[in-house]
Amino acid sequence: MSRVWNFSAGPAALPQAVLERAQREMLDWNGSGASVMELSHRGKLFMGLAAQAEADVRELAAIPDDYAVLFLQGGATQHFAQIPMNLAAEGASADYIVTGHWGEKAASEAAPYVKVDIAASSHADNYVKLPARNGWTLNPAAAYVHYTPNETIHGVEFHDVPEVGEVPLVADMSSDILSRPIDVRRFGLIYAGAQKNIGPSGLVLMIVRRDLLERVTRPMARIFRYAEHAASDSMLNTPNTWGWYLAGLTFQWLKEQGGLAAVAARNDAKAALLYDTIDGSGGYYRNPIDPASRSRMNVPFTLHDAALDAVFLKESEAAGLLALKGHKAIGGMRASLYNAVSLEAVEALTAFMREFATRHG
Numbered sequence: 001m002s003r004v005w006n007f008s009a010g011p012a013a014l015p016q017a018v019l020e021r022a023q024r025e026m027l028d029w030n031g032s033g034a035s036v037m038e039l040s041h042r043g044k045l046f047m048g049l050a051a052q053a054e055a056d057v058r059e060l061a062a063i064p065d066d067y068a069v070l071f072l073q074g075g076a077t078q079h080f081a082q083i084p085m086n087l088a089a090e091g092a093s094a095d096y097i098v099t100g101h102w103g104e105k106a107a108s109e110a111a112p113y114v115k116v117d118i119a120a121s122s123h124a125d126n127y128v129k130l131p132a133r134n135g136w137t138l139n140p141a142a143a144y145v146h147y148t149p150n151e152t153i154h155g156v157e158f159h160d161v162p163e164v165g166e167v168p169l170v171a172d173m174s175s176d177i178l179s180r181p182i183d184v185r186r187f188g189l190i191y192a193g194a195q196k197n198i199g200p201s202g203l204v205l206m207i208v209r210r211d212l213l214e215r216v217t218r219p220m221a222r223i224f225r226y227a228e229h230a231a232s233d234s235m236l237n238t239p240n241t242w243g244w245y246l247a248g249l250t251f252q253w254l255k256e257q258g259g260l261a262a263v264a265a266r267n268d269a270k271a272a273l274l275y276d277t278i279d280g281s282g283g284y285y286r287n288p289i290d291p292a293s294r295s296r297m298n299v300p301f302t303l304h305d306a307a308l309d310a311v312f313l314k315e316s317e318a319a320g321l322l323a324l325k326g327h328k329a330i331g332g333m334r335a336s337l338y339n340a341v342s343l344e345a346v347e348a349l350t351a352f353m354r355e356f357a358t359r360h361g
């Protein structure tokens with residue numbers, strides 16, 4: 001068996017220990033004689049798993065009791081639309097802070113359901129830096145403020161939670177959730193597609209302040225209403241049981257790693273090693289992002305000569321380094337350094353980059 005070093009932006013690397021455990025338990029989970037995928041979500045065994053996964057993520061992220069934890073479907077993209085349906089009354093407005101591709105998408109998908117005000121955007125700067133907080137035009141009467149703490153494609157990240165006053169702050173944490181401690185109380189609602197830092201695709205983790213679930217905004221089917229999902233412990237209909245199981249294993253793995261503070265220290269070290277390699281290459285490699293807003297999770301970089309891109313990709317793949325091709329909107333390369341990507345993987349990447357620069361110098 002040969003496992004590659006996987007830098008995919010998503011679906012992304014999972015902890016090997018999690019995959020090995022899932023493999024061992026595939027045919028006979030927890031003494032049931034069946035796979036976890038073959039069991040009723042209403043059965044005692046799966047209900048136990050579901051409750052344990054919630055307890056583990058509550059412990060990891062220190063989630064207070066007045067916040068609900070939901071295990072949903074639809075990807076982050078569906079919730080771009082469902083969040084305004086649930087949080088904004090008809091005719092209300094919401095403020096969007098747009099710092100890259102996903103923030104743009106969140107705003108455009110919300111537009112049929114809420115009056116979208118772009119309170120700040122770094123589009124004019126090609127998203128290479130964050131818009132200065134003192135230039136944001138926040139509306140104190142907005143239903144919520146939405147932002148994207150980490151822009152997966154552009155590689156730009158907020159390193160502090162922005163202060164937005166009393167208006168609930170909504171965060172699309174798809175690509176940085178559980179990568180460092182979270183002060184949940186600063187947020188009204190946090191959501192994340194699982195396929196970057198939590199588990200497989202097809203699962204969305206949501207952390208939402210319970211009082212926001214009481215907002216009755218407009219008529220809609222129960223399946224769209226977060227309050228209904230909370231009231232039924234995310235079992236309003238059949239949940240993604242396999243995703244929930246793998247998320248639970250990942251939460252346990254994160255606890256074994258020492259929790260989110262320890263995970264954050266490792267993530268900082270991984271990102272520092274890669275940025276130091278880029279910045280120390282004498283211009284051979286470049287990252288365009290303002291150093292104060294560089295992402296620890298997704299690192300886009302270009303080669304000094306784009307004609308070498310294809311060679312770099314071919315040789316890196318041959319060296320066991322997977323999925324370094326940049327997003328088509330940006331070009332160049334991108335290395336994603338989620339929780340499950342080890343320091344060893346980043347050492348292999350940076351050694352390759354130095355050696356490549358010497359050989360093709």
Ligand SMILES: *Cc1c(COP(=O)(O)O)cnc(C)c1O
Nearest residue numbers: 075076077102152172174175193
């Ligand atoms: C990947 C990603 C999305 C899209 O997630 P889907 O689950 O495919 O809908 C949205 N926001 C961010 C920040 C992402 O990284």
